[in-house]
Amino acid sequence: MGSLTRSFALGLATGGRSSVSLTVPLAVAARGRTGAGAVLLRSVGRLAAIGELVADKLPVTPSRLGRPMLDARVLAGALGAAGLAVAERRPLRAVVVAAPVGAIGAFLGAHAGAAWRAWAADGGPSWLRPDARAALVEDSLVVGSAAVLVRSAHTKVA
Template sequence: MTDHVLLRAAVLGAAAGARSATPLAALAQRRGGPVRILATLAAAGELVVDKLPGTPSRLEPGPLGGRIVLGALAGAVLARRAGAGVVAPALIAAVAAVAASHAGASWRAYASRSGFGTPGALAEDAAAVIAASIAAEGALVHSS
């Protein structure tokens, strides 16, 4: 297994910690049909729901568990496509999802306290989408 796959899995896991459906949507962009459409709709819906006042904290057991599972799934899908074993990338992505969930919650709390709640959330959206897109396409590491 290459370090490139592990790095990409970690980035996808971190993106899942920010926006759980985004990594799978990024991976689905290479596919056509219903998978791509459903994954994109799920990710877009999450971008909206995340801003609603009744949305639970990402650190509650249910939302955190979902981020862990979806991050691990994204890492496994990526590894499978690369012809690598899935266990290590899935575990790395899951750990990255936990770390990014905590970092994102801290970021959002700071942004809200500073009066930049919505812009902070939008910045996190952008970071998650960009990171997941780059990791899904394999543009993180230049291969010689």
């Protein structure tokens, strides 16, 4: 998987769960490393992901498509893709290109995730109702994508 493909995929996943923009670059940066710093990187990423997975199911959670939520996801997609390029030790030009690719992916991922959840709630199969089931399917897709991104990242341990 190429660098821009990973940037776009990270953006798509960020559109589903914004914490992925933090979790994946931190996991890539910590990969192959030991010690307190690596444990801290992994822990911060995991805590962010778990917190969002829980918060997403709450009835008070605002729509990902409303302002400023969509803006925040797009920004997170850009920063996450740039962070992934940095964690992969890519040259500066790759970091600069990764950011808008991640932002576009996050925008599209947010809209696709919202459309999925709306379809599941309104006209999807009965096994997807209530909305929490559709959210869990989305969680699985996002977490699986994040795991593939971490495994496919190209890094050189210094």
